[in-house]
Amino acid sequence: xxxxxxxxxxxQGVITAFLVFTVVFFIxxxxxxxxxxxxxxxxxxxxxxxxRHEMGxxxxxxxxxxxxxxxxxRGDFGDSLTYGGSALEIVxxxxxxxxxxxxxxxxxTMIIAIPAGLIAAVKxxxxxxxxxxxxxxxxxxxxxxxxxVMMILxxxxxxxxxxxxxxxxxxxxxxxxxVLGSWGAxxxxxxxxxxxxEVLGDDxxxxxxxxxxxxxxxxxxxxxxxxxxxxxxxxxxTVGAMLGGAIITETVFAWPGVGRLIVQSxxxxxxxxxxxxxxxxxxxxxxxNLTVDVLYTVVDPRIRYD
Amino acid sequence: MYRRIxxxxxxxxxxxxxxxxxxxxxxxxxxxxxxxxxEAPAPAVEPTAVPVAEETEAPEEPPTPxxxxxxxxxxxxxxxxxxxxxxxLTSLTTDWIVLEQIMDPLIILGPDGTFQPxxxxxxxxxxxxxxxxxxxxxxxxxHNGEPxxxxxxxxxxxxxxxxxxxxxxxVINELAAVNVIDDYTVETVTARxxxxxxxxxxxxxxxxxxxxxxxxxxxxxxAPVGTGAFKFVEWVKDDHVTVEKNPDWWNGxxxxxxxxxxxxxxxxxxxxxxxxxxxxxxEVVPFDSIQQIEDREDxxxxxxxxxxxxxxxxxxxxxxxxxxxVRQAMNYAVDAESIAEFVLSGRAQAVPGGLWPVSPGWDPDxxxxxxxxxxxELLAEAGYPDGFEIEFxxxxxQGMLQVKEVAQAVQAQLAEVGITANIVELETAAMFEAYAxxxxxxxxxxxxxxxxxxxxxxxLLHSTTRGYYYANPxxxxxxxxxxxxxxxxxxxxxAGRVLNEFVHEDAPWIFMYVEQEAxxxxxxxxxxxxxxxxxxxxxxxxxxPASN
Numbered sequence: 001x002x003x004x005x006x007x008x009x010x011x012q013g014v015i016t017a018f019l020v021f022t023v024v025f026f027i028x029x030x031x032x033x034x035x036x037x038x039x040x041x042x043x044x045x046x047x048x049x050x051x052r053h054e055m056g057x058x059x060x061x062x063x064x065x066x067x068x069x070x071x072x073x074r075g076d077f078g079d080s081l082t083y084g085g086s087a088l089e090i091v092x093x094x095x096x097x098x099x100x101x102x103x104x105x106x107x108x109t110m111i112i113a114i115p116a117g118l119i120a121a122v123k124x125x126x127x128x129x130x131x132x133x134x135x136x137x138x139x140x141x142x143x144x145x146x147x148x149v150m151m152i153l154x155x156x157x158x159x160x161x162x163x164x165x166x167x168x169x170x171x172x173x174x175x176x177x178x179v180l181g182s183w184g185a186x187x188x189x190x191x192x193x194x195x196x197x198e199v200l201g202d203d204x205x206x207x208x209x210x211x212x213x214x215x216x217x218x219x220x221x222x223x224x225x226x227x228x229x230x231x232x233x234x235x236x237x238t239v240g241a242m243l244g245g246a247i248i249t250e251t252v253f254a255w256p257g258v259g260r261l262i263v264q265s266x267x268x269x270x271x272x273x274x275x276x277x278x279x280x281x282x283x284x285x286x287x288x289n290l291t292v293d294v295l296y297t298v299v300d301p302r303i304r305y306d
Numbered sequence: 307m308y309r310r311i312x313x314x315x316x317x318x319x320x321x322x323x324x325x326x327x328x329x330x331x332x333x334x335x336x337x338x339x340x341x342x343x344x345e346a347p348a349p350a351v352e353p354t355a356v357p358v359a360e361e362t363e364a365p366e367e368p369p370t371p372x373x374x375x376x377x378x379x380x381x382x383x384x385x386x387x388x389x390x391x392x393x394x395l396t397s398l399t400t401d402w403i404v405l406e407q408i409m410d411p412l413i414i415l416g417p418d419g420t421f422q423p424x425x426x427x428x429x430x431x432x433x434x435x436x437x438x439x440x441x442x443x444x445x446x447x448x449h450n451g452e453p454x455x456x457x458x459x460x461x462x463x464x465x466x467x468x469x470x471x472x473x474x475x476x477v478i479n480e481l482a483a484v485n486v487i488d489d490y491t492v493e494t495v496t497a498r499x500x501x502x503x504x505x506x507x508x509x510x511x512x513x514x515x516x517x518x519x520x521x522x523x524x525x526x527x528x529a530p531v532g533t534g535a536f537k538f539v540e541w542v543k544d545d546h547v548t549v550e551k552n553p554d555w556w557n558g559x560x561x562x563x564x565x566x567x568x569x570x571x572x573x574x575x576x577x578x579x580x581x582x583x584x585x586x587x588x589e590v591v592p593f594d595s596i597q598q599i600e601d602r603e604d605x606x607x608x609x610x611x612x613x614x615x616x617x618x619x620x621x622x623x624x625x626x627x628x629x630x631x632v633r634q635a636m637n638y639a640v641d642a643e644s645i646a647e648f649v650l651s652g653r654a655q656a657v658p659g660g661l662w663p664v665s666p667g668w669d670p671d672x673x674x675x676x677x678x679x680x681x682x683e684l685l686a687e688a689g690y691p692d693g694f695e696i697e698f699x700x701x702x703x704q705g706m707l708q709v710k711e712v713a714q715a716v717q718a719q720l721a722e723v724g725i726t727a728n729i730v731e732l733e734t735a736a737m738f739e740a741y742a743x744x745x746x747x748x749x750x751x752x753x754x755x756x757x758x759x760x761x762x763x764x765x766l767l768h769s770t771t772r773g774y775y776y777a778n779p780x781x782x783x784x785x786x787x788x789x790x791x792x793x794x795x796x797x798x799x800x801a802g803r804v805l806n807e808f809v810h811e812d813a814p815w816i817f818m819y820v821e822q823e824a825x826x827x828x829x830x831x832x833x834x835x836x837x838x839x840x841x842x843x844x845x846x847x848x849x850x851p852a853s854n
Contacts, residue, residue: 032735032737033742035738083543084527093543160582165579167542254572261544264387264544
């Protein structure tokens with residue numbers, strides 16, 4: 001990837017973040033005036049008017065938008081309406097928890113899904129392969145919320161081997177990571193299998209086998225790399241799906257991360273926090289896709305971005 | 307070449323990851339997962355205000371057998387995030403639950419519904435009803451060693467007035483002056499006679515002046531200091547707040563060593579944590595989990611009277627509900643008792659007016675409306691023999707019970723007398739906005755506050771406050787004023803009775819019921835009776851290990 005291309009991608013990323021910012025701004029503002037949520041029930045009409053004025057909510061929406069955009073460009077996202085203090089700091093405080101969870105879920109996805117997909121492709125009729133594919137189907141079809149609650153009931157309440165939620169030791173990570181990883185793992189398994197199927201039918205594989213190259217080398221040396229190309233692009237998208245999935249997973253498992261913060265902040269109409277959090281997550285998404293693009297050129301030198 | 311390096315890197319990283327996962331699994335096996343009843347997880351006792359979460363990878367130390375008694379920790383699962391721990395900046399009950407451990411007010415509302423001395427040992431009110439004099443408890447110190455005295459009280463009132471974004475508006479509105487008489491005597495002067503002054507200051511937590519000035523509002527929020535039974539230990543944002551016992555508490559040494567308030571937003575997660583023995587107390591038990599908890603011998607559900615639920619009717623616009631007869635007819639049509647009994651499985655008590663059964667002025671003889679024939683008769687009289695259509699707005703507000711199911715029951719009962727109520731579901735913030743803009747025709751809302759004060763009449767029905775949806779100030783306002791300013795207990799009771807009777811008669815709302823709030827408690831592990839009278843659920847009650 002050359003410098004010009006990198007620059008274009010960067011500009012695209014900034015545009016994406018800007019669009020996310022704009023959409024979130026208007027959706028949040030148009031879905032209800034939160035004044036009453038922030039004032040005690042005794043507040044009079046004057047109190048409410050004053051509060052609205054202080055917050056700038058009595059101005060036309062477009063004016064509010066331009067002013068806020070100006071602040072954000074200067075790096076000021078404003079203060080949280082519920083926690084007090086800088087919205088940016090509040091979100092950044094919770095980011096490590098989300099990254100930890102997403103990273104583990106991502107690693108789980110890769111170390112389970114790619115070998116599972118391989119097995120299913122190489123020995124499609126084995127019982128193990130069949131089981132893998134059934135699991136993959138179930139994994140993709142099950143909503144994370146339901147899976148999470150079921151796992152809590154089984155592993156925490158019935159068996160008592162894992163904590164129901166919260167962040168602490170490694171044990172706290174197991175269930176959220178599995179739930180968060182399950183959807184992606186199912187998808188990657190199916191993609192890996194499909195990719196391998198396709199590649200294994202190619203001429204060069206037949207040639208390799210004909211030359212007497214050991215099967216191990218055929219699979220891992222020749223086939224896997226090409227089969228993983230579509231998987232690679234799916235992995236980029238999986239990161240995005242996981243960041244979205246974290247919203248549900250973190251709520252179910254009381255995980256103190258950005259996803260849960262978004263849910264709470266949307267309910268409480270904490271505009272600045274929602275803005276910061278969504279921009280941050282979309283930035284991570286953009287970066288992960290950019291990384292995939294770069295990896296593409298490394299794995300397959302034929303691919304060029306011109 | 308490259309491929310080989312790539313392969314080798316890939317292989318070695320895979321092996322590393324697997325080793326890490328294996329190690330993690332072993333580490334987890336070595337840690338006793340959900341602690342059995344007698345074993346508390348190793349607490350972090352190091353006081354730290356920094357809300358940075360700990361590294362989870364750090365291997366936990368294996369539990370070493372210590373002959374000394376392990377600290378007894380109580381874990382409470384709360385439904386919302388702790389918002390702010392500066393007492394004058396928050397109005398969330400979730401925060402108050404924590405603050406009432408760390409800090410003390412002058413007086414508390416005891417479990418029997420009367421005010422009890424707390425940091426004030428006694429009080430009296432002047433003849434004109436404006437000046438309240440408080441005698442303070444001597445020899446009390448804040449956790450940081452500062453003495454508690456009249457200056458601290460004055461400082462706290464000043465902070466409530468001056469701190470930016472103060473949530474103590476009720477106090478601010480009424481307060482005219484705070485005077486220090488001597489070290490242990492302080493008087494407050496209110497702008498008008500105010501019989502519920504004690505109730506209004508029962509949530510004013512006393513702050514240490516020097517510390518508060520030194521750290522500022524944000525610093526206080528991160529590490530609150532008070533005179534309370536427990537000292538602040540740590541607050542991991544969105545996860546938990548931990549407090550440890552203050553052995554020198556003026557009211558005697560607390561019987562548990564640590565309390566951790568863990569935020570578990572999902573109702574099913576809260577219940578699971580109670581069932582699994584991770585939490586000892588949980589709040590807001592969802593309706594459909596109560597039986598499951600009751601079925602377990604070591605668990606129980608504690609109830610207390612919660613919000614009063616009412617269906618407001620628009621009397622401002624030119625709509626059928628502007629006619630008192632129509633409003634009465636709607637009350638007659640709705641059978642709140644059977645809804646409380648069958649839709650809410652008896653977890654609510656029907657009321658005939660706006661008062662709680664424990665409020666001053668409650669009249670057990672006031673009848674509950676329920677008569678379909680009378681409803682039809684009144685509708686015909688008002689000129690609506692065939693009924694009319696009305697928009698019925700509902701939303702999930704403050705954890706109300708079974709909102710939708712109740713609304714559907716109301717809808718069905720109104721249909722029996724010819725009224726078509728079209729249910730519109732709104733999201734919480736939208737609900738509040740429509741409320742503020744007076745857009746509703748008919749709306750379902752709860753009111754949660756101290757039943758003793760019954761401040762909601764003033765807030766919801768008085769023309770000078772919000773005057774909400776209600777256009778009969780000539781008759782209503784004087785009755786509310788009487789109730790809100792009458793100092794004599796007996797006469798205040800009578801004023802409340804007269805007011806509630808008028809409200810019943812004039813029917814600005816369809817009167818529904820008082821809900822029960824459910825708490826799940828692991829009685830096999832802890833002994834606790836909730837304070838049923840006040841928002842502060844721990845004050846005036848004892849929390850101790852079950853074995854004691």
